[in-house]
Amino acid sequence: MREDKDLTQAEVGKAINVSQRTYAYYESGQRMIPPNVLCALADFYNVSIDYLLERTDKKT
Numbered sequence: 001m002r003e004d005k006d007l008t009q010a011e012v013g014k015a016i017n018v019s020q021r022t023y024a025y026y027e028s029g030q031r032m033i034p035p036n037v038l039c040a041l042a043d044f045y046n047v048s049i050d051y052l053l054e055r056t057d058k059k060t
Contacts, residue, residue, distance in 0.1 A: 001045050002027070016040035 002012050013023035016037060025031040033041070042049045047059040 001047075012041075012044065015044050 002009070008020075009023045009027065010020040013020045016023070017040065018026075018037060022031070026033045026037070038049055038052060042052055045052070048056070050056045051059050
């Protein structure tokens, strides 16, 4: 979704209050995303957490 919206990792990281490096670790799967960050991402992208976790194809 980040690339589809032409956003950098730094831009998304800033929006959800994490560093670019931390966001990169989440995106690559090197670190687990904490629940509070998962909620922030869902809010930022205006989608459900289940959509982020690929448990559904419905965005809301």
